[in-house]
Amino acid sequence: MATASDIFLEHADVVVAGSGAAGMRAAIAAHDAGANVVLLAKGPRRANHTRMSGGRYNVVSGLNPADGNDAFFRDTIDSGVGINNHELTRILVDEALARAYDLEEYGLAWDRTEADKYYMSMTGGGTYVRTLGSIDEGIGITEVMLHQMHKRGIRICDFHMLTDVIRDGGGCVAGGLVIDLSKGVWRFFSAPTVIIATGGTSQLYETSSGPTINTGDGIAIALRAGAELVDVEFMQFIPISFVYPQGARGYTLTEPAHYGPRHFDPNAEAAQLLNVKGERFVLKHDPLRKEGSTRDVLARAIMLEILEGRGTPEGGVYMVPDPAVFDAFLRERPIYVKRLLENYGEPQARLQAPIQVMPSALYTLGGVRIDRWCRTCVPGLLAAGEAAGGVHGANRLGGSSMPDIQVFGRRAGMAAADDAKAARAPGDAGLEQARARVAELTAPMQRADGVRPTEVKRRVQKLMWDHVGLVRTANRLEESLRAFTDLRENVMPRLKVTNKSRVLNREWMESLELANLLDLAQAMAATSIERKETRGAFYRTDFPETDPDWTANLWVRRESGRVLVEKHAVAGSATPATAEAARVAAAS
Numbered sequence: 001m002a003t004a005s006d007i008f009l010e011h012a013d014v015v016v017a018g019s020g021a022a023g024m025r026a027a028i029a030a031h032d033a034g035a036n037v038v039l040l041a042k043g044p045r046r047a048n049h050t051r052m053s054g055g056r057y058n059v060v061s062g063l064n065p066a067d068g069n070d071a072f073f074r075d076t077i078d079s080g081v082g083i084n085n086h087e088l089t090r091i092l093v094d095e096a097l098a099r100a101y102d103l104e105e106y107g108l109a110w111d112r113t114e115a116d117k118y119y120m121s122m123t124g125g126g127t128y129v130r131t132l133g134s135i136d137e138g139i140g141i142t143e144v145m146l147h148q149m150h151k152r153g154i155r156i157c158d159f160h161m162l163t164d165v166i167r168d169g170g171g172c173v174a175g176g177l178v179i180d181l182s183k184g185v186w187r188f189f190s191a192p193t194v195i196i197a198t199g200g201t202s203q204l205y206e207t208s209s210g211p212t213i214n215t216g217d218g219i220a221i222a223l224r225a226g227a228e229l230v231d232v233e234f235m236q237f238i239p240i241s242f243v244y245p246q247g248a249r250g251y252t253l254t255e256p257a258h259y260g261p262r263h264f265d266p267n268a269e270a271a272q273l274l275n276v277k278g279e280r281f282v283l284k285h286d287p288l289r290k291e292g293s294t295r296d297v298l299a300r301a302i303m304l305e306i307l308e309g310r311g312t313p314e315g316g317v318y319m320v321p322d323p324a325v326f327d328a329f330l331r332e333r334p335i336y337v338k339r340l341l342e343n344y345g346e347p348q349a350r351l352q353a354p355i356q357v358m359p360s361a362l363y364t365l366g367g368v369r370i371d372r373w374c375r376t377c378v379p380g381l382l383a384a385g386e387a388a389g390g391v392h393g394a395n396r397l398g399g400s401s402m403p404d405i406q407v408f409g410r411r412a413g414m415a416a417a418d419d420a421k422a423a424r425a426p427g428d429a430g431l432e433q434a435r436a437r438v439a440e441l442t443a444p445m446q447r448a449d450g451v452r453p454t455e456v457k458r459r460v461q462k463l464m465w466d467h468v469g470l471v472r473t474a475n476r477l478e479e480s481l482r483a484f485t486d487l488r489e490n491v492m493p494r495l496k497v498t499n500k501s502r503v504l505n506r507e508w509m510e511s512l513e514l515a516n517l518l519d520l521a522q523a524m525a526a527t528s529i530e531r532k533e534t535r536g537a538f539y540r541t542d543f544p545e546t547d548p549d550w551t552a553n554l555w556v557r558r559e560s561g562r563v564l565v566e567k568h569a570v571a572g573s574a575t576p577a578t579a580e581a582a583r584v585a586a587a588s
Contacts, residue, residue, distance in 0.1 A: 006186065007431065007434055007435060008180075008185060009428060010189050011036075011189070011190045011425070012038045012190075013193065013416075014026075014193045014416045014420055015176050015195070016195045017040045017194065017196055017197060017218055018039075018040070018196070018387070019039060019045045019047075019156065020050040020199055021145055021385070021402070022384045023039055023197035023384075024148075024409070025384075025410050025413065026412045027149060028145070029409070029410045029413025029414045030195075030416050030420075031152050032152075032413075033417035035421075037413075038156075039149070039157065040157050041156060041159070042198070044158055046142060047211060049386070051141075052211060054133075054137050054336075055136070055138045055139075055140060055141055056123065056131050056399035057133070058096065058126070058130055059096040059097050059131075060096070060097065063117060064120065064130060067130050069093045073089060074127075076093065079294050079393070079397045079536075080394050080536060081535045082551050082573070083393040085230075085391065086571065088370075088372065088390050089391060091408075091411075092391055092400070092404055095407045100406075103144065103145075103406065107144040108135070108144045110133070121263050121264055121332070122266060123398030124256070124298065124398055125294035125397050129264065129265070131398075157180070160182075161181060161217070161512065162194075163177050163179055163512055164437050165177075165194050165221055165222065165381060166225075166433050166437075167225060173194050173225075174192075174433075181504055181505070183503065184504075186434075188430070190426050192419065192420050192424070192425065193381075193382065193417075193420045194381055195382045195412050196221065196382070196383040197383070197384050197387055198387050199364075199386045201216030202363070204235075204361065204460065204517055204520060205361035205465045206461040207241075207249060207250040208361045209241055209252040210362065215516055216517060219232075219368055219387050222376065222378075223557070225381060227376040227381055228376070228555045229369060230368075231365055231366030231367075231394070232364075232366035232367070232389065233530075233538055234366050234393075234395070234538050235363075236295060236296070237362060237469075237470055238255075238295065238299065238359065238363075239357070240255065240298075240319060240355075240357035240359075241253050242339075242344075242357075242358075243312070243315055243357065243358045251360070252360060254398065256272075256273060256319055257270040257291070258271075258332075259351060262291075266292075270292040271319050271320055272319070273291055273301070273302065273318070274317065275310035276311065276318075281305050285297050285301040286301075294397070295398060296537040299359040299537070300471070302316075302358065303359050316357050318357075319354065319357045321354075322351065326352075329351065340355070361469075363396055364387075365394065366389035367387045368387055368388050368389060369555060370382070370383050370389075373414070374388065380423065382412045382416050382419075384408040384409045385405040390571070391404055393536065394537055441512060444495040444497045444508070445502075450496030452507070453507060453510040453513075456487060456491055456492070457510060457513075457514055457517065460514070460518060460521055464521055467525075468521070468524055474529065477529045480521075484522045488522070492515065497511055523563055526563050531550060534546055552569060553568050554568075
């Protein structure tokens with residue numbers, strides 16, 4: 001019987017943390033490049049955000065003669081309000097079609113109108129119809145990629161949660177410390193390269209569209225390992241989600257464009273949004289695109305109506321769909337129709353009655369700072385997918401997360417395999433560091449008295465929703481930062497896990513997640529205080545205008561237990577941006 005201090009040593013060339021499409025695409029690419037790969041799934045391998053997505057995929061397929069890669073690039077930069085890493089955005093646009101073909105070769109059935117024509121639609125903020133849809137939505141993408149993993153014999157470790165990336169004496173990656181929750185034992189995967197593909201941080205908020213495992217683990221782990229973060233002050237809230245019942249609250253309903261003819265025609269109307277007074281309030285915010293606007297504009301408009309007392313008693317607003325698009329909606333999104341029927345009723349499911357909606361935390365726009373091949377500033381550490389920042393800037397177009405994870409998942413896997421070939425095998429380097437971390441991470445299991453993780457998590461989520469959510473201001477941001485510091489210094493040392501079993505112990509897992517959530521909450525609050533403007537998904541009532549001097553990115557790193565924030569010029573931008581470096585320290 002293994003004790004808490006036992007660590008089982010294993011070896012690989014490339015360790016991939018995350019079983020979503022970005023992680024699987026990275027694992028496939030690394031394996032095909034000759035690397036010995038192991039993929040870590042925090043829960044069951046199918047429990048990923050990709051599976052929960054609608055499977056929409058933005059790409060210039062050639063079927064719309066008015067569209068082109070330059071238009072797609074421009075839409076992405078415009079949506080990101082100019083602070084996207086332009087080089088990464090160009091790569092996304094130029095390689096999206098090849099990766100769509102990869103998925104088709106893997107067995108994915110893209111929806112078609114004819115044998116040689118894809119069925120296309122569009123999302124809010126786009127100027128052309130360019131979005132493909134997968135049969136079975138995100139489930140289809142997950143299943144065909146899993147099949148390719150199994151076909152290649154790539155090792156997948158279910159219920160293996162990465163807790164730390166360990167570096168050797170020279171600062172290079174030596175491997176990853178992992179808790180095998182299925183057996184309740186620790187494993188150290190000795191590897192010269194680790195790819196962070198663990199998804200986003202939507203669980204920072206009390207109302208979230210993401211799965212419960214979206215706790216930002218990989219982003220926080222990378223930060224602790226010495227990597228830099230970028231754009232973490234930007235969180236995308238999906239504009240419409242379920243308001244009730246409590247079990248469904250926050251689950252995404254995507255965008256108003258999907259509930260009206262604008263889904264197929266950029267000149268047509270989306271579903272209308274009304275407050276309790278029957279006012280079409282979005283016209284105040286975007287009179288040109290109206291409810292077909294970008295996600296950031298719509299989510300902010302809805303939240304302001306709710307906060308200013310013009311929402312429904314249940315805490316939402318009304319969306320009035322167009323019943324004429326029901327057949328197309330059912331064809332594209334049968335799962336959404338099913339959920340509307342189960343939670344709201346048949347009139348809403350048939351798009352014949354107003355639907356109550358509210359914003360919900362969906363997508364982490366920032367993340368680990370990467371180069372064009374997904375490498376970080378830590379040798380041997382890479383990141384891809386939602387865990388990586390820079391591609392989407394201040395706001396993401398609907399339908400652009402799927403090409404992102406395919407394009408950069410592949411690049412991360414290829415680069416990791418190359419790096420692993422060039423690196424010296426780390427052997428057992430880092431094993432003693434791993435042992436020291438095990439003692440820290442198991443401490444809550446030893447305490448008889450203290451605070452349970454779920455209580456602290458609720459406090460963090462409430463603070464984030466109220467103070468670091470869709471509407472922010474200096475006083476509340478500073479208050480939240482003080483609260484996070486207090487939680488770290490005075491509450492986290494008293495964290496206790498009441499269930500002492502180490503096998504599939506959700507409470508213990510939550511205690512590990514909580515430290516990651518707190519790291520990211522602090523980083524998000526610190527960067528939000530520094531960015532003194534409104535841009536895209538980032539809105540401050542005390543700085544309500546977009547400031548050209550802030551066409552810049554904020555980088556975050558940890559140094560001697562402190563969070564350091566630096567302002568940098570936008571990478572690859574043809575537009576000059578300020579390059580002043582402003583360091584802001586916040587107590588860790």
